Amino acid sequence: MKKTAIITGSSRGIGRAAAVKLAHKGYRVCINYIERHDKAKEVVRELNDEGYEAIAFQADVGDRDQVYAMVEKTKDVFGPPDLLVNNAGVAGQSLFQDVTDEMWNRYFNTNLNGARNTIMAVLPDMLERKKGTIVNVSSIWGMHGASCEVTYSCTKHALIGLTRSLAMELAPSNIRVNCVAPGVIDTDMVQVLGKDVLDELALQTPLGRLGTPEDIANAICFLASEESSFITGQVLVSDGGFIG
Numbered sequence: 001m002k003k004t005a006i007i008t009g010s011s012r013g014i015g016r017a018a019a020v021k022l023a024h025k026g027y028r029v030c031i032n033y034i035e036r037h038d039k040a041k042e043v044v045r046e047l048n049d050e051g052y053e054a055i056a057f058q059a060d061v062g063d064r065d066q067v068y069a070m071v072e073k074t075k076d077v078f079g080p081p082d083l084l085v086n087n088a089g090v091a092g093q094s095l096f097q098d099v100t101d102e103m104w105n106r107y108f109n110t111n112l113n114g115a116r117n118t119i120m121a122v123l124p125d126m127l128e129r130k131k132g133t134i135v136n137v138s139s140i141w142g143m144h145g146a147s148c149e150v151t152y153s154c155t156k157h158a159l160i161g162l163t164r165s166l167a168m169e170l171a172p173s174n175i176r177v178n179c180v181a182p183g184v185i186d187t188d189m190v191q192v193l194g195k196d197v198l199d200e201l202a203l204q205t206p207l208g209r210l211g212t213p214e215d216i217a218n219a220i221c222f223l224a225s226e227e228s229s230f231i232t233g234q235v236l237v238s239d240g241g242f243i244g
Helices: 013-024 037-049 064-078 101-111 113-129 150-173 195-204 213-224
Strands: 004-007 028-033 054-058 083-086 132-137 175-182 235-238
Touching: 004 013, 004 064, 013 028, 013 037, 013 083, 013 213, 028 037, 028 064, 037 054, 054 064, 064 113, 083 113, 083 213, 101 113, 101 150, 113 132, 113 150, 113 175, 132 150, 132 213, 150 175, 150 235, 175 213, 213 235
Parallel strands: 004 028, 004 083, 028 054, 083 132, 132 175, 175 235
Antiparallel strands: none
C-alpha cells in the first residue's frame, strides 16, 4: 500500500529534493508552498509525467486554518498522511540589537509555530491508526549557535526540543519523531551570502564542499524509512563535519 507524505516548503531546495526522493520511493506527496506557485507546479508536473502521484497546495504554515485545509485536501486526494516533513523556514542575518519584533515573530511563526500547526493537524489520524513518522528540519545553528543569526538559531534549537520531547510522548503510540540538522547547504537561502563567503564555508567544511539538497533529502528519507524503525527522538547531523 502506498504511503502519503506532506513536505512543507517543498517547491524548491531541500523540500523539493525530499519530495522528489520520497515520490521515487513510492510516497504520494503533497508539495506545500507559500509564494512560488510556478516552482510548486513544476515539481508536480515533473513527478506526474514520470508516473508519480503529487499535488501542490498553497499554505502559510504559520496560519493554522491554512494548514488544516492543506491536510484535509491531502486526505481527500491521497488519504491521511503517514509522514510529515517540517521543512518550511525563513532565515537571515542581523545583529541581535537590530532584530525587530516583526522579524522575531515572523521567524518563530514560520519555523516553530509552523511545525506545531502541521503536527497538530496530522496527529489525530496518526494517533487513531497508531502509526506515523514526523521529521523536523532544524540546523547545525540550532545546535551550535551562530553570530548574527540569533533569531534563526533560537527557532531551530526549539525545533530540536520539540522533536525530543514529542518523541517521548508519542512513542507509546508507535509514532516516531526525529530531526535532521543540515550544515551549509547549497540552496537559494544561502546563495545570498555571496560566492566568497560560500567558498570560505566550503573550506571550513572537513569534506571540502557545501552540502546539496539531495544530501539532506537522503537523511530525511532514512528517518522516514523502516530502516530507522527503532530510532526516535534523535538529531541526525548532515554537515560534512562542519561542527565536529
